[in-house]
Amino acid sequence: MLELASTDGHVASDTARAQSPLAVRGMTVSYGEKPAVFSVDMTVKAGSMTAIIGPNGAGKSTLLKACLGIVKPLSGQVEVMGRPLAEMRAKIAYVPQRASVDWDFPTRVIDVVLMGLYREVGLLGRLRGAHIDRARACLDRVGMVAFADRQIGQLSGGQQQRVFLARALAQEADLYLLDEPFAGVDAATEKAIIAVLKSLKAEGKTVVAVHHDLATVGDYFDHVFMINVRRIAEGPVATAFTAETLQEAYGGRLAAAQVDQISAALA
Amino acid sequence: MVIDALLLQLGYNATLVAVGAMLLGVAAGMTGSFLYLRKRALVSDAISHATLPGVGLAFIVMVALGADGRNLPGLLLGSALSAWAGLLCLGWLVRRTRLAEDAAIGAVLSVFFGFGIVLLTVIQTMSSGRQAGLENFLLGSTAGMLRMDALVIAGGGALILLAIFILRRPMLEVAFDPEYAAARGLNVDRVDLAMMGLVMAVTVVGLKIVGLILIVALLIIPSVAARFWTDRADHVVLIGGILGGLAGYTGAAISAAVPNVPTGPIIVLIAFGLFALSLLFAPGRGVMAALVRHLRFQHRVHLRQGLLALAQAQQIYEPRTLRLLRRAGLARPDGVATEAGRARAARALRDEKRWEIVRTDPAHEAAAAFYDGLTDIDAVLTRDQIAEIDRRIGSPQGVSA
Numbered sequence: 247m248l249e250l251a252s253t254d255g256h257v258a259s260d261t262a263r264a265q266s267p268l269a270v271r272g273m274t275v276s277y278g279e280k281p282a283v284f285s286v287d288m289t290v291k292a293g294s295m296t297a298i299i300g301p302n303g304a305g306k307s308t309l310l311k312a313c314l315g316i317v318k319p320l321s322g323q324v325e326v327m328g329r330p331l332a333e334m335r336a337k338i339a340y341v342p343q344r345a346s347v348d349w350d351f352p353t354r355v356i357d358v359v360l361m362g363l364y365r366e367v368g369l370l371g372r373l374r375g376a377h378i379d380r381a382r383a384c385l386d387r388v389g390m391v392a393f394a395d396r397q398i399g400q401l402s403g404g405q406q407q408r409v410f411l412a413r414a415l416a417q418e419a420d421l422y423l424l425d426e427p428f429a430g431v432d433a434a435t436e437k438a439i440i441a442v443l444k445s446l447k448a449e450g451k452t453v454v455a456v457h458h459d460l461a462t463v464g465d466y467f468d469h470v471f472m473i474n475v476r477r478i479a480e481g482p483v484a485t486a487f488t489a490e491t492l493q494e495a496y497g498g499r500l501a502a503a504q505v506d507q508i509s510a511a512l513a
Numbered sequence: 514m515v516i517d518a519l520l521l522q523l524g525y526n527a528t529l530v531a532v533g534a535m536l537l538g539v540a541a542g543m544t545g546s547f548l549y550l551r552k553r554a555l556v557s558d559a560i561s562h563a564t565l566p567g568v569g570l571a572f573i574v575m576v577a578l579g580a581d582g583r584n585l586p587g588l589l590l591g592s593a594l595s596a597w598a599g600l601l602c603l604g605w606l607v608r609r610t611r612l613a614e615d616a617a618i619g620a621v622l623s624v625f626f627g628f629g630i631v632l633l634t635v636i637q638t639m640s641s642g643r644q645a646g647l648e649n650f651l652l653g654s655t656a657g658m659l660r661m662d663a664l665v666i667a668g669g670g671a672l673i674l675l676a677i678f679i680l681r682r683p684m685l686e687v688a689f690d691p692e693y694a695a696a697r698g699l700n701v702d703r704v705d706l707a708m709m710g711l712v713m714a715v716t717v718v719g720l721k722i723v724g725l726i727l728i729v730a731l732l733i734i735p736s737v738a739a740r741f742w743t744d745r746a747d748h749v750v751l752i753g754g755i756l757g758g759l760a761g762y763t764g765a766a767i768s769a770a771v772p773n774v775p776t777g778p779i780i781v782l783i784a785f786g787l788f789a790l791s792l793l794f795a796p797g798r799g800v801m802a803a804l805v806r807h808l809r810f811q812h813r814v815h816l817r818q819g820l821l822a823l824a825q826a827q828q829i830y831e832p833r834t835l836r837l838l839r840r841a842g843l844a845r846p847d848g849v850a851t852e853a854g855r856a857r858a859a860r861a862l863r864d865e866k867r868w869e870i871v872r873t874d875p876a877h878e879a880a881a882a883f884y885d886g887l888t889d890i891d892a893v894l895t896r897d898q899i900a901e902i903d904r905r906i907g908s909p910q911g912v913s914a
Contacts, residue, residue, distance in 0.1 A: 314696040332698065340696035347690045351550070352744045361689070364682050365697050392879045397744045402882070413693075423696075434878050 264328035267292050267337075267421045267452040268313060273322030275305070275312045282308040286322070286477050290421075290454055290469075295447050297457040297467040299487075301496050304474040306456040307343070307425050314340055314423065326421065336365065339414035341424040344406050349399050355409050356394040359384055362416030384415040389438050404435030411439060422446060424455040428462075440466055460500075460508055463487055519766045527769040529663040530655045530722075534765030534780065535758045536670030537719050538731060542757020543677050544711045545732030546739060546750040550688040555618050556603065556709065557732045561716045561725045562622040563599025564592035565629025568650050568720070572636055583646060585662045589669075589717050592650075592725075596713045599625050653724030653777030655768055662721060669718035676711060677750075684708055685746055722765065724777040731757060731784060738788040741795035756791075760784035812837060813887050817861060819843070823850040824858035863906075864890050870902045 263269040268290040275283040283305040290296050298306045311317045313324050315331055326334035339362075359381040360373060367373055385391040388408040393401065401409065407427060414422060422443070428436050443453050443466075454471075457463060463470060463483060470486040472478040472495045479491040492500055492508065548554050571591025576582040599621050606617035633647060646657070686694040687704045695701050712732065719728045739752035764780030796802050819834040820843070829835050829848050838844035843854035850858060867890050871877040880893045890899060 311692070315698075316692050316695040335696075335698040338696070340693060342690065342692045342696075346692055348552075351689050352740065352746050352749055353689060354745060357745065357747075358689070361686055361693070364686055367682075369679055369682060389879065405882070434875055 262289055263325060265292060266290055266325070267327055268423075268454060269325045269328075270309075270313060271323045271325075273309070273312055273324070274320045275308050275317055276320050277308075281320075281475060283312065283319075283473070284475050286473065288471055288477065288480065290452060290471075292452055293447065293450055294469040295443060295453045295455075295467045296469040296471055297455055297463050298471045298473060299457050299460065299463060299495070300473040300478070304495070306473060309473060310423055310425055310454070310456055314338065336417075337420045339417040339419035339422050341407075341410045341414045341422070341427055343425045343429065344403060344410065349401070349406060351398065353398055354394070355385065355390065355396050355398055355401070356381055358398060358409050359412045359416050362413040365417075381412075381416055384412040385409075387415060388412045388442055402432070404431035407431050408435055408438060411442060415442070420451055422451060422453045424453070426456050426458060428457070428459060460492070460504070463508075517770065519763065526658070526660060526663070527766070529660060529667070530658055530769060531762050531765045533663045533666040533670065534655075534722050534776070535762035536667050536674070537715070537722060538735070538757035538759070538761025538780070539754040540670045540673040540677070540757075541715045541719060541728070541731040541761070542735035542739070542753040542755070543750050544673065544708075544715050545734075545757070546736035546753035547677075547681075547684045547688060547708055548712060549733060549736040549740070549753075550685070550746055550749065551705070551708065552688075553614070553705075554733050554736075555615065557712050557716070558729045559599055559603055559618040559622045559625075560596050560709065560713050561728045562629075563625040564596045564716055564720060564725050565626055565650070566632055567591035567593065567595025567598075567629075568647065569629055569632025569636060570595065572647060573632070573639075576639070585659070585665055585721065588650075589665070589720065592720055593713060593717045595625065595629075596716060600709050600713065649724070650720050651724050651726055652775045653720070653722050653727065653780075655722060655765060655776045658721065666718055666721060669714065673711060673714050673718065676707075676714075680704070680707055680711075681747075681750070689746070722761075722776055723780055724775075727777040727781045730781040731760065734781070734784040734788050735760065738784075738791040741791040741798045744797070756784070756787050760787060810887075816841065816843075817887055820854075820858045820861040821865065823854055824862035866906050867899065867902050870905055 263271075266289045268288070270286060270288040273283060273286045273288075274281055282303075286305075286309060288309070298309065300306050308317060312319045312322075313331075315324070324331045326337060356378070360377065362384075363373070363377050363381065367377065382391055382394060385394055388411050390405060390408050390412060393405065393409075398406065398409065411424075411427065414424075424443075427439055427443075431439070443455070446453055455467075457467070464487070468483060469481065470483050471480045472486060472491050474495045478495040479486040479488075487508075489508075545554070545557070548557060568588050568591055571588045572582040574591070575584060575587050580587070603614075603617050603621045606612050606620065607614050610617075612620070636647060646654075683694070683699055683704045684707075686697075686699060687701050687708075691701045694704070715732060716725065716728050719731065723731055735757035736749060736753040738756050739749045742752050743749055760780050760783040764783045765776060767783075768774045768776040768779050791799065793800050794802075815831065815834040815837050818831075819829055819838045822829050822834075823838070823844065829838070829844075835844065835848055838854065839846060842851060843857055844850055868881075868884050871890070871894070872881045872884055874881075877894075877898075880898075883893045894902070
């Protein structure tokens with residue numbers, strides 16, 4: 247097949263795939279008869295913080311969901327640390343978009359975080375004091391422990407996002423996949439979340455996030471995966487996040503001035 | 514007579530029926546809670562109506578085989594099979610066509626029910642098989658119930674409770690956040706199907722007592738009533754079970770004591786009574802509690818606004834504010850602050866200044882989230898923290914703390 251959309255000519259070797267915490271090969275996902283993601287390869291670097299960026303409707307969230315098996319791809323494989331996804335689920339933590347659930351659901355903050363431990367506890371196991379302590383520690387890490395017994399409906403958008411992050415932390419996974427973690431949150435939350443993500447990286451974990459704010463890509467992330475249905479570019483921010491790749495991904499949607507501004511900021 | 518029934522004094526069979534109805538009520542209340550939390554309450558209506566053709570077909574088959582057409586396990590098996598067929602139709606319509614679930618429910622419900630009624634009419638004209646009593650499956654009846662029937666119902670209820678215990682966590686996970694559940698490797702479709710299987714089991718077990726038209730009420734009403742009492746999903750399930758059990762037990766006992774009263778409608782009316790009580794009197798989410806809370810809140814808002822106005826020597830125009838201040842002895846009828854009023858007003862203003870600092874300082878972010886213009890700052894911050902804030906404001910103007 248012709249690699250029309252790929253500018254970097256980057257094709258990961260088999261060993262790079264085997265070592266990657268998340269490698270995708272030839273993935274196509276389609277809603278109806280319009281592919282949202284078409285024949286995408288992605289090899290996430292171990293220990294990296296990778297931003298998945300692209301315009302609205304470019305398939306960013308779809309790619310993430312397909313990696314997790316939430317939507318069934320039409321074709322393609324997902325490998326986690328060189329093994330099939332199904333064997334490695336325990337190693338992956340997912341932070342969905344905040345708007346994907348009903349926040350009127352009758353549950354407390356601590357109960358949401360405890361859901362991160364359900365797989366570990368099993369169907370019939372008891373939730374013990376040790377589990378609750380762990381959940382509280384995760385809430386503490388995102389600055390939400392004071393809200394543990396609150397009804398989730400009473401939280402602000404930023405606080406909801408932090409609770410979702412705490413639930414993912416409770417899994418003690420190696421790979422963290424986040425869908426627009428900074429969308430519609432306050433500045434304090436953004437700071438708190440990025441601090442947690444950076445500490446995860448410092449612990450050697452891998453972080454992949456769908457991200458929409460081009461201005462902060464360079465500050466928050468070290469790697470970029472740029473997509474617009476097809477893969478546009480992939481690699482370290484310095485080489486993959488350039489005026490050319492942005493132009494290719496966003497086309498006319500990004501004013502030339504914005505592109506200049508971003509590349510100036512990166513230079 | 515009714516008291517005797519409630520105290521299980523009506524003999525072994527009536528007692529067995531009441532206990533069976535209670536187990537059914539607990540199972541229905543709990544299963545319905547999961548359905549309600551998953552926001553698919555209406556599916557139970559389609560499932561229950563889809564049982565009717567199965568009842569008719571099972572009767573016809575059993576008579577044709579020369580057996581007793583009214584054998585309860587046989588009829589229940591038939592109803593389960595046709596409910597399952599209804600469920601599959603519903604799933605297929607939603608997945609494969611562009612029909613939304615509500616439209617698909619309407620289609621499945623009416624077609625299956627219509628077919629069932631046709632079958633019952635055909636059975637009426639059959640010469641053999643002692644068909645009388647089959648129509649009791651529509652509204653439920655405990656009259657002439659056999660000991661074996663009651664045991665089948667009680668056993669079915671107990672099995673459903675066991676299944677709920679095993680599936681409770683996956684069902685809650687899927688109800689709250691299906692995408693996250695899927696990401697953890699849970700098969701969301703299968704969990705949903707298991708939940709529908711439980712609904713089907715409740716419907717089938719409840720056919721004899723509550724009847725297929727009203728079983729949906731026993732599934733839904735206890736859970737929505739339970740929601741008034743708690744903000745925790747696991748407690749919704751527990752309270753839903755208790756309310757369902759209460760309705761089942763009381764309803765069956767009353768219908769055993771009073772002749773010619775259909776069991777299903779009585780159980781449903783009692784469930785509704787419990788719902789109405791919850792709606793009105795539950796603390797927190799109940800109507801009365803909300804009213805009281807609203808009035809109290811209004812009171813606090815007016816008082817606070819009045820105090821701030823007094824502190825800044827502004828005219829108070831709102832008659833209600835003035836009335837509240839006067840009644841609290843904080844202002845004179847002409848709107849001038851009393852001695853106590855001046856002290857309280859100065860304190861209100863100082864608290865407002867403290868809050869201003871708290872809200873602009875990221876270090877106090879957690880505390881700032883409690884700000885609503887009404888909460889006392891001492892309820893949120895320690896004395897040391899407040900002292901530190903006061904140092905930043907400078908001395909509180911002429912007020913001793």
